[in-house]
Amino acid sequence: MTDKIIIAPSVLSADFSCLGEEVEAVCRAGADWIHLDVMDGHFVPNITFGPPVIKAIRNRTEKVFDCHLMIEPVDSFLAAFADAGCHYITVHAEATTHLDRSLQAIRDLGCKAGVSLNPSTPENVIEYVLDRLDLVLLMTVNPGFGGQAFIPSVIDKVARVKTMIGDRPIMIEIDGGVTPETAPLVSRAGADVLVAGSAIFKGGADRYAANISALRHAANNAARPPLQKER
Ligand SMILES: O=C(CO)[C@H](O)[C@H](O)COP(=O)(O)O
Numbered sequence: 709m710t711d712k713i714i715i716a717p718s719v720l721s722a723d724f725s726c727l728g729e730e731v732e733a734v735c736r737a738g739a740d741w742i743h744l745d746v747m748d749g750h751f752v753p754n755i756t757f758g759p760p761v762i763k764a765i766r767n768r769t770e771k772v773f774d775c776h777l778m779i780e781p782v783d784s785f786l787a788a789f790a791d792a793g794c795h796y797i798t799v800h801a802e803a804t805t806h807l808d809r810s811l812q813a814i815r816d817l818g819c820k821a822g823v824s825l826n827p828s829t830p831e832n833v834i835e836y837v838l839d840r841l842d843l844v845l846l847m848t849v850n851p852g853f854g855g856q857a858f859i860p861s862v863i864d865k866v867a868r869v870k871t872m873i874g875d876r877p878i879m880i881e882i883d884g885g886v887t888p889e890t891a892p893l894v895s896r897a898g899a900d901v902l903v904a905g906s907a908i909f910k911g912g913a914d915r916y917a918a919n920i921s922a923l924r925h926a927a928n929n930a931a932r933p934p935l936q937k938e939r
Contacts, residue, residue: 713891713927714901715920716741716774716881720756720854721905727761731768734908737916738924741772743883743903744794751780751803752852759785759792766793774901776824776883778851779803783810790817798822798845798881801833811840822881826850827859831869841878843901844869848894849884854905858885863897870898888922892930902927 717739722730731742744762749755762773775794779785780803789797797814801823804810814821822843823834827850834844846866849856862882869880881901882894891902908919 713895713899713924714740714879715908715924715927716743716901716903717908717916717920718743718745718854718883718903718905720745721909724757728765728768730909730913731765733913734916734920735769735771737913738920739771739908741774741796741901742769744773744775745905746775746777746779746789747852748779751800752778754852759788762789762792762794772796774798774881774903776822776845776903777803778824783813786810786813787817790814790819794819796820796822796843798824798843800824800826800851802826802829807833808837808840811837815840824851824883825865827862831865831872834869835872838873838876838878841876843879843881844873845881845883845903847884848882848886848890851884856885858887858890860893863893866894866897866899886923888926891923891927895927895930899927 717734747754747756772795774796775789776798782799782804797819799810801807811821820842822845824845826847848858848862879900880898882899883903886902886904887907
Protein backbone atom coordinates (compact mmCIF):
# COMPACT_ATOMS: atom_id res chain seq x y z
CA MET A 709 0.00 0.00 0.00
CA THR A 710 1.27 3.45 -0.84
CA ASP A 711 0.38 6.90 0.37
CA LYS A 712 1.33 8.28 -3.06
CA ILE A 713 -0.83 8.61 -6.12
CA ILE A 714 -1.44 5.41 -8.12
CA ILE A 715 -0.76 5.65 -11.86
CA ALA A 716 -2.87 3.34 -14.04
CA PRO A 717 -1.98 3.45 -17.75
CA SER A 718 -4.96 2.76 -20.00
CA VAL A 719 -4.02 0.23 -22.68
CA LEU A 720 -6.63 1.89 -24.89
CA SER A 721 -3.73 3.99 -26.22
CA ALA A 722 -1.30 1.04 -26.54
CA ASP A 723 -0.35 -0.73 -29.76
CA PHE A 724 -2.93 -3.56 -29.84
CA SER A 725 -0.82 -5.55 -32.32
CA CYS A 726 1.63 -6.29 -29.48
CA LEU A 727 -0.48 -5.74 -26.38
CA GLY A 728 1.44 -8.20 -24.18
CA GLU A 729 4.75 -6.43 -24.88
CA GLU A 730 3.10 -3.05 -24.29
CA VAL A 731 1.84 -4.17 -20.87
CA GLU A 732 5.31 -5.41 -19.94
CA ALA A 733 6.92 -2.19 -21.16
CA VAL A 734 4.60 0.10 -19.26
CA CYS A 735 5.01 -1.99 -16.08
CA ARG A 736 8.81 -1.79 -16.41
CA ALA A 737 8.39 1.97 -16.84
CA GLY A 738 6.72 2.30 -13.43
CA ALA A 739 2.97 1.69 -13.89
CA ASP A 740 1.23 0.81 -10.61
CA TRP A 741 -1.92 -0.71 -12.12
CA ILE A 742 -3.04 -1.64 -15.65
CA HIS A 743 -6.33 -0.03 -16.67
CA LEU A 744 -8.49 -2.00 -19.11
CA ASP A 745 -11.19 -0.09 -21.01
CA VAL A 746 -13.89 -2.48 -22.18
CA MET A 747 -16.32 -0.91 -24.67
CA ASP A 748 -19.32 -2.50 -26.36
CA GLY A 749 -20.44 -0.17 -29.16
CA HIS A 750 -23.78 0.19 -27.36
CA PHE A 751 -23.27 1.94 -24.02
CA VAL A 752 -20.40 3.85 -25.66
CA PRO A 753 -19.82 4.51 -29.37
CA ASN A 754 -16.67 2.39 -29.65
CA ILE A 755 -15.67 -1.28 -29.35
CA THR A 756 -12.45 -2.52 -27.74
CA PHE A 757 -11.88 -5.98 -26.24
CA GLY A 758 -13.30 -8.46 -23.76
CA PRO A 759 -12.33 -11.26 -21.36
CA PRO A 760 -10.29 -13.41 -23.82
CA VAL A 761 -7.87 -10.56 -24.54
CA ILE A 762 -7.55 -9.74 -20.83
CA LYS A 763 -6.88 -13.41 -20.07
CA ALA A 764 -4.22 -13.48 -22.80
CA ILE A 765 -2.22 -10.63 -21.22
CA ARG A 766 -2.83 -11.61 -17.59
CA ASN A 767 0.45 -13.55 -17.35
CA ARG A 768 2.55 -10.57 -18.54
CA THR A 769 2.54 -8.89 -15.12
CA GLU A 770 1.52 -9.37 -11.50
CA LYS A 771 0.20 -5.79 -11.32
CA VAL A 772 -3.41 -5.02 -10.45
CA PHE A 773 -5.76 -5.32 -13.42
CA ASP A 774 -8.27 -2.50 -13.12
CA CYS A 775 -11.18 -3.20 -15.44
CA HIS A 776 -13.53 -0.40 -16.51
CA LEU A 777 -16.66 -1.86 -18.05
CA MET A 778 -18.40 0.49 -20.47
CA ILE A 779 -20.98 -2.12 -21.40
CA GLU A 780 -24.74 -2.53 -21.07
CA PRO A 781 -26.08 -4.93 -19.89
CA VAL A 782 -23.24 -5.73 -17.53
CA ASP A 783 -24.26 -8.24 -14.83
CA SER A 784 -24.20 -11.31 -17.07
CA PHE A 785 -20.54 -10.60 -18.02
CA LEU A 786 -19.08 -9.99 -14.57
CA ALA A 787 -18.01 -13.60 -13.94
CA ALA A 788 -16.07 -13.72 -17.22
CA PHE A 789 -14.06 -10.63 -16.26
CA ALA A 790 -13.35 -12.02 -12.79
CA ASP A 791 -12.26 -15.30 -14.36
CA ALA A 792 -9.97 -13.40 -16.76
CA GLY A 793 -8.01 -12.11 -13.76
CA CYS A 794 -9.34 -8.61 -13.06
CA HIS A 795 -8.82 -7.37 -9.50
CA TYR A 796 -11.07 -4.32 -9.69
CA ILE A 797 -14.25 -4.43 -11.77
CA THR A 798 -15.99 -1.11 -12.30
CA VAL A 799 -19.48 -0.74 -13.73
CA HIS A 800 -21.18 2.44 -14.88
CA ALA A 801 -24.05 3.64 -12.70
CA GLU A 802 -25.77 4.67 -15.95
CA ALA A 803 -25.48 1.15 -17.38
CA THR A 804 -27.00 -0.94 -14.61
CA THR A 805 -30.57 -0.72 -13.38
CA HIS A 806 -29.68 -2.39 -10.08
CA LEU A 807 -26.38 -0.86 -9.02
CA ASP A 808 -26.49 -2.41 -5.56
CA ARG A 809 -26.94 -5.88 -7.08
CA SER A 810 -24.09 -5.39 -9.58
CA LEU A 811 -21.69 -4.29 -6.83
CA GLN A 812 -22.66 -7.21 -4.61
CA ALA A 813 -22.10 -9.58 -7.52
CA ILE A 814 -18.58 -8.21 -8.12
CA ARG A 815 -17.63 -8.73 -4.47
CA ASP A 816 -19.21 -12.18 -4.44
CA LEU A 817 -16.83 -13.05 -7.30
CA GLY A 818 -13.90 -12.12 -5.05
CA CYS A 819 -13.12 -8.84 -6.83
CA LYS A 820 -13.07 -5.25 -5.65
CA ALA A 821 -16.12 -3.31 -6.71
CA GLY A 822 -16.10 0.02 -8.49
CA VAL A 823 -18.70 2.39 -9.86
CA SER A 824 -18.07 4.90 -12.61
CA LEU A 825 -19.97 8.14 -13.20
CA ASN A 826 -20.12 10.03 -16.49
CA PRO A 827 -19.24 13.73 -16.24
CA SER A 828 -22.92 14.76 -16.19
CA THR A 829 -24.04 12.18 -13.60
CA PRO A 830 -24.52 13.62 -10.10
CA GLU A 831 -22.57 11.97 -7.32
CA ASN A 832 -25.63 11.34 -5.15
CA VAL A 833 -26.33 8.10 -7.10
CA ILE A 834 -23.65 6.42 -4.96
CA GLU A 835 -24.98 7.64 -1.62
CA TYR A 836 -26.74 4.38 -0.72
CA VAL A 837 -24.08 1.97 -2.03
CA LEU A 838 -21.04 3.37 -0.24
CA ASP A 839 -20.75 0.25 1.92
CA ARG A 840 -20.53 -1.90 -1.24
CA LEU A 841 -17.76 0.15 -2.88
CA ASP A 842 -13.99 -0.10 -3.11
CA LEU A 843 -13.52 2.49 -5.84
CA VAL A 844 -15.34 5.43 -7.47
CA LEU A 845 -14.20 6.21 -11.01
CA LEU A 846 -15.07 9.76 -12.02
CA MET A 847 -14.97 10.29 -15.78
CA THR A 848 -13.38 13.57 -16.81
CA VAL A 849 -14.32 12.96 -20.46
CA ASN A 850 -17.42 11.43 -21.99
CA PRO A 851 -16.51 7.75 -22.21
CA GLY A 852 -15.72 6.07 -25.51
CA PHE A 853 -12.44 7.45 -26.80
CA GLY A 854 -8.93 8.30 -25.68
CA GLY A 855 -7.31 11.63 -26.39
CA GLN A 856 -10.25 13.87 -25.43
CA ALA A 857 -10.04 17.15 -23.52
CA PHE A 858 -10.40 17.08 -19.72
CA ILE A 859 -13.75 18.46 -18.46
CA PRO A 860 -12.89 20.82 -15.58
CA SER A 861 -16.37 20.91 -14.01
CA VAL A 862 -15.69 17.41 -12.63
CA ILE A 863 -13.01 18.77 -10.27
CA ASP A 864 -15.68 19.98 -7.84
CA LYS A 865 -17.34 16.57 -8.04
CA VAL A 866 -14.06 14.92 -6.98
CA ALA A 867 -14.01 17.08 -3.86
CA ARG A 868 -17.67 16.35 -3.11
CA VAL A 869 -17.16 12.59 -3.49
CA LYS A 870 -14.10 12.80 -1.23
CA THR A 871 -16.28 14.43 1.44
CA MET A 872 -19.07 11.90 0.92
CA ILE A 873 -16.64 8.98 1.33
CA GLY A 874 -15.26 10.33 4.61
CA ASP A 875 -12.95 7.77 6.19
CA ARG A 876 -14.37 4.79 4.31
CA PRO A 877 -11.69 2.75 2.45
CA ILE A 878 -12.90 3.78 -1.01
CA MET A 879 -10.47 5.02 -3.65
CA ILE A 880 -11.24 7.86 -6.06
CA GLU A 881 -10.03 7.26 -9.60
CA ILE A 882 -9.96 9.85 -12.39
CA ASP A 883 -10.14 8.92 -16.07
CA GLY A 884 -9.93 11.10 -19.15
CA GLY A 885 -7.64 13.86 -20.31
CA VAL A 886 -5.21 13.32 -17.44
CA THR A 887 -1.91 15.09 -18.18
CA PRO A 888 0.82 16.72 -16.07
CA GLU A 889 -1.28 19.91 -16.33
CA THR A 890 -4.60 18.41 -15.15
CA ALA A 891 -3.22 15.82 -12.68
CA PRO A 892 -2.55 18.38 -9.91
CA LEU A 893 -6.12 19.70 -10.17
CA VAL A 894 -7.71 16.33 -9.40
CA SER A 895 -4.97 15.25 -7.03
CA ARG A 896 -5.57 18.35 -4.94
CA ALA A 897 -9.32 17.63 -4.94
CA GLY A 898 -8.79 14.11 -3.56
CA ALA A 899 -7.94 11.66 -6.36
CA ASP A 900 -6.09 8.48 -5.36
CA VAL A 901 -5.69 6.84 -8.79
CA LEU A 902 -4.99 8.52 -12.14
CA VAL A 903 -5.80 6.72 -15.39
CA ALA A 904 -3.95 8.02 -18.43
CA GLY A 905 -3.79 6.70 -21.98
CA SER A 906 -2.42 9.22 -24.45
CA ALA A 907 -0.27 11.06 -21.89
CA ILE A 908 1.61 7.82 -21.15
CA PHE A 909 1.68 5.98 -24.48
CA LYS A 910 2.60 9.01 -26.62
CA GLY A 911 6.11 8.95 -28.03
CA GLY A 912 6.63 5.18 -27.92
CA ALA A 913 8.11 2.83 -25.31
CA ASP A 914 11.25 4.91 -24.80
CA ARG A 915 9.05 7.67 -23.35
CA TYR A 916 6.83 5.60 -21.01
CA ALA A 917 9.02 6.00 -17.90
CA ALA A 918 9.38 9.76 -18.38
CA ASN A 919 5.67 10.16 -19.11
CA ILE A 920 4.65 8.20 -15.98
CA SER A 921 7.15 10.05 -13.87
CA ALA A 922 5.89 13.45 -15.11
CA LEU A 923 2.33 12.53 -14.10
CA ARG A 924 3.37 11.14 -10.72
CA HIS A 925 5.52 14.16 -9.96
CA ALA A 926 2.78 16.62 -10.96
CA ALA A 927 0.16 14.80 -8.86
CA ASN A 928 2.27 14.19 -5.78
CA ASN A 929 3.54 17.75 -5.69
CA ALA A 930 0.05 19.23 -5.56
CA ALA A 931 -1.12 20.16 -2.07
CA ARG A 932 -3.47 17.28 -1.42
CA PRO A 933 -5.70 15.75 1.23
CA PRO A 934 -4.57 12.42 2.74
CA LEU A 935 -4.86 9.61 0.20
CA GLN A 936 -7.41 6.89 0.73
CA LYS A 937 -5.93 3.52 1.65
CA GLU A 938 -6.83 0.39 -0.30
CA ARG A 939 -9.06 -2.07 1.48
O1 LIG B 1 -12.10 5.40 -20.45
C1 LIG B 1 -11.54 5.99 -21.33
C2 LIG B 1 -12.35 6.52 -22.43
O2 LIG B 1 -13.66 6.12 -22.27
C3 LIG B 1 -10.05 6.15 -21.32
O3 LIG B 1 -9.49 5.42 -20.25
C4 LIG B 1 -9.62 7.55 -21.15
O4 LIG B 1 -10.18 8.41 -22.05
C5 LIG B 1 -8.09 7.61 -21.15
O5 LIG B 1 -7.60 8.13 -22.29
P1 LIG B 1 -6.84 9.53 -22.33
O6 LIG B 1 -5.88 9.54 -21.17
O7 LIG B 1 -6.18 9.51 -23.66
O8 LIG B 1 -7.89 10.59 -22.16
